[in-house]
Amino acid sequence: MNNKNKELESMRHSAAHLLAYAVTTLYPGTKVAIGPVVENGFYYDFAFENPVTTKDFSRIEQKMNELKKKDFAFTQKWVSVKEAKELFKDEPYKMEIITEIEKGEREDFGHKGEVSIYTSGEFSDLCKGPHISSSKQIGVIKLLSLAGAYWKGNEKNAMLTRIYGAAFPTKEELDAYLWRLEEAKKRDHKKLGKELDLFVFSELVGSGLPLWTPKGTVIRELLNDFVWKLRRERGYQKVTIPHITKKELYETSGHWAKFQNELFKITTREGHEFAMKPMNCPHHTQIFAHLPRSYKDMPQRYTETTMVYRDEQTGELSGLSRVRCITQDDAHVFCRKSQITAECSSVWDIVDSFYSAFGFKLEVRLSLHDPDNMKAYLGTPELWTEAEDALKTIAKNRKVAYVEAKGEAAFYGPKIDFITHDSLGREWQVATIQLDVNMPDRFDLSCINEQGEKERIVMIHCAIMGSIERFTSILIEHYAGAFPLWLSPVQVAVLPISDKYIDYAKKVNDELLAKGIRSELDTTAESIGKKIRTATLQKIPFMGIIGQKEAEQSSLCLSVRKRDGKDGGLQMLDSFINTLKQSIENHE
C-alpha cells in the first residue's frame, strides 16, 4: 500500500472515531463496539438505548463537523489491562475485547497485557491506530446508511446498529463518489429489468421467484444456446431429470444432513417425504450409475439447464442476484482421475470463450476447505489435499492470477470459482468448476479399467453462467441494458414516418422476421421523433425509418439509425439483413 492510501485510511479511521465521539456526546448511554475503515469510508457499530433512524443523520453530521472544528489531537497511550478495564468499565463490548487481550486471544488492540488507547477530545477508544494528528485533517464526511449488524458477525450475538459513512479528503471527491453511486443505481438490473420488461415479481407467487417475460426469455435462451454450443463442441450430452426426488437420494448424497433446512420439502398423500431438487448432481449420478461403464466410455459429460430450488432466508433475497429458484447451466463430468486436468482445462476454456464474448474480466478464486472445520465437509483430509493439489496445478498451468480462499469449498470438494461484481461493486460468484471425490464414493461410482478392475471415478461439477438469473443481472448492469445486437430481445424497430408508409413498413418488418431478425413495427400515430425516442429508450440497437424516400426505391429499403444516434444512411434491406446476420454470428 502506498503512502497516500495509508493516509486516506488513517483519515477514515479517524472519521470513525469522530462519529463515535459525536454519537456518544449526542446520545449518552450509547455503548460503542468497533469502527473500522471500509472502501470509500468507514462504519461504527453502536448499541443505542433508543433507536436512531436516518432522520438523525443530519444532527449527527452536524455534531461531527462541530467537534472536528475543535481541532483536537488523536493521542495514543499504552495502558495496562487493569487500567483499561477501569477506563471502559461501562462499555461491555470494549470490556469483552480487553478480556480477550488479557487472555492473549487477540492482538489487534494491544499485546502482552498492554492495551493501546487513542484519545480524541473527550472520547477514548481501544485502538492501535494509526490516526491523523488533528481532527481538522479529517476530510469531508457524509453518513450514508444505517444497518443492523451482529456483534462479532455472529448471528447468536446481539444485533448492533451500524452507521456507514463516506469520507474523502475534499468535497469534490465525495461528490464524485456520490455521483458514481447514483450512476450505478441507474444500471441497477432491478430497475432496468422493469423498464425493459425483462422479468417481474408477483406478490402472489412469492419472493425470490422471478417470472420471465417474453423479452427476458429471449435473452435467457440465447445465453443458454451459446453455452450449449461451446459444450457440444467438447463432447457434452444433454440429459433431463425431474425436479423432485425422494429424500433417500439426498440422504445418500449427504445433502439431507447438511442442507435440510434449505430444502423445500413435500409430503405425498401416502406420507412419503420428497424434496424439490436444490442441486442436480445426485440425480445425474443415477444416470451415470445405471450402466456398468468401461474406461473406454470415460469421461461421460452430462449437461442440463434446469431450475433448482432453495429455501433461502427472506432477508437474503435480492432481485435476480439471490433467488429461490435458480436456473443452473449445470454439467457433471464423470471421469477418471487421470482425466481431471484435461477435463477441468476444457471447462476453463469454455469459461474463457464465453466471458470474453461479453468483454468480461473475471477474478479467479480457488475455494479450499478449512482444515480446522472438517465437520463441515465429506471425506478425509488426504482426499481433500489430493483434490486441491489437482486444482492448484491446473490454475498454475493457466498462468492466471488467483486467490486462495480457505473455507469457501463446497462440502464435497474444492472449487475454482469465477467472481465478478455488480454495479454497486458487490461480489458475485458466477462460473464454477468443482472437483468432487466424495460423491462418487457415496454413490459407488466407478468404471472398469484396463486391468478389468473396478476403478473409483471422480466428478467435476461445472456451471458456466452459474445461475442464469444472477448472470443476467450482472449482464444487464454490465451493458446498462443496451445489449449487443445478438442478445437484444428486439433487434430492429421499423418506424414508418406516417400512416401512408405503414404498408411498406409492414413488408420490411415481415421480411426481417422471415430472415430471423427480431423486429418490431411501430404503428402508433406519433411523430417520427417520438418513435425514435421510444425505440432508443428501449435500447433497441437498430431503427429502420420508412418514408417517401425509401418507398420510391425499386427494392425494399430503409434508413438505418443506431441507438447511439449514429446515422447508418439509406440501405437496401437485403444487404442490411446480411450485415446484421454477420454481426449476430460473431456475437456482436
Next chain:
RNA sequence: GCCCAAAUAGUUUAGUGGUAAAACAAGCCCUUGGUAAGGGCUAGAGUGUGGGUCCGAUUCCCACUUUGGGCUCCA
C-alpha cells in the same frame, strides 16, 4: 431469520385525520410530420393485506406480505 426504511393508477411520483393530484404509458380524435417527446379528449387507484384507535383512517398504532440497504447465510 435479525436491524433500519418503504409500499398511493401499468410506471414514476405528489398529497391529506373529513374517501386523492400529476406526468408518462393506455384508448379515442385531430395532425401525416424525415432522425430523442405535435395537440386535444377519455378512462384508470380509494392508497399492499388484515386488525385496532377515532364520529371519521390512505394519513396514527399493531401484525402480516412484499421491496430496498445491511448483518448472518449462500451446495
